Amino acid sequence: MTRRLVELDVRPMLQAREEPFARIMEAVQGLKGNDVLQLHATFLPEPLIRVMSRQGLSHCAVQMSPEHFIVDFYRDDSKRPYKHLDNRGLEPPQPMTRTLECLEGISELQNGDIGLEIWNDRVPAFLLPELDETGWVYEIYEEDDIVRVRIDR
Template sequence: MAGKIVVLDVREMLKKKEEPFQKIMVTVGELEEEDVFELHATFKPDPLIRVLGKQGFSSAVVEEGPEHFIVQFYKEETDIPYFHLDNRELDPPAPMVRTLEFLDGHEACQSGELGVEIWNVRVPALLLPELEERNYTFDVSDEGSGTVRVKIRRPR
């Protein structure tokens, strides 16, 4: 079953020249197996990506703006990185709108370099034909207990 997305924003710490590594590692140590760790930083943290990679974490990176990088770390090996969106708390049509805005807003998704995995409470019946029309492929997995995982990507 899909876990939760654990968010840690260290941008203010970095701007104050503080070292966030200890706080990051404590957060990582508290993750459950299915959780996704989402780090917000002022730069792409390549050394951290390598350190956590050696601990079995895959990662996905998006640049949201100047000095705002979002890196997600998760325990699943995939051929391309997948950015996770937890839509389970949103009411329709927000899950579909959020998913399409993310796909449209990131060149890496459009080029097939980055996939998106959404967590919904039900199969997104209206989203799936829209994805097909936009030339995305998807894999739907209903895990029960109110979690449907949909992996979305555009073939390269």
């Protein structure tokens, strides 16, 4: 099963005082299976989070700067919020570097409020000892076309 990270940046629409709801719902309708909609907004869209929750989507929100929020919407039974990072198609050491930068740079991950799910082409053999050494715990899920690693505090 192919997994996709569908990015939608509505910040320009919001800054132009346009309504992005129809565009967001169009992106949601295009999601299949375990796809993730990664929404970039200028604020935490709490009403949208409630709408998505009623549609069975979990979410994970991270504030990157005062006017940049990233909200991942996805289907997941665990009810644990996860930020998603798609490392597929990258050459080493980019997947490891991106993952470590994400783990260090997002306070919600450092505090254990959310987890990180990375999508890789293969098991990240050099990353795992680094995670062990720095106190992160992880689970590896090997599927047909993807290796998912869930990383938590």
